[in-house]
Amino acid sequence: MLDGAIMIETPQPTATQLNEFLQQPNIEGSPAWEFLFGSAKQKPMPTLFHSRLQRNLVNAINRQTTAYEAIQELRCIVPPLSPVPDIVVVQTERLQEDGALQGAPDWLIEIRSPDQGTLDLQNKILHCLAQGTVLAWLIDIQRERVWVWESDELPIIYAGNNVLPTLADIQDLTVETVIAMTKRH
16 A cells, blocks of 8 residues: 555445345335445436336337347346346346346446436446446436447447447447437337
8 A cells, every 4th residue: 555545445245245135025116226335225216218218228129139138127136236227138048037137237228317426327337347248338318428338448428420339230229319219209
């Protein structure tokens, strides 16, 4: 440690804490509860625009591929965390009928709510990327921007008619197209 530097220790969650959290009776209520970095947190209630974007983006992705399935609010078990991303896109054969996804999603999409901190969402994304997520989006509706992480690369911020990276053969998703999904269709 450098002379005069202050070291801050953050408690590391344990497998026991994660298992205890997963046994709680109401974690699947609406909005869902997540176990992130040692504490249980309930997700914020989504706005109308957030909900529309989730629905329309899931439908747009699922119309274009059968190799992957996009799902809203699916619990993931990514020890020692249990995030519930706004949207996960997962290879179809990885999905099991018992509920939660074991492991990190292939593609994770978070939509920032006005009262959500970007840093918290980024930490969740970075944890999943470290555990096997290939692609992650953080959509900021208010600023009309999408932050994109691919594997271990630094994020790139997309705007306007920039075509967004996707998985499989999913095409034609620009920032403008995604933001337009907040409107009634």
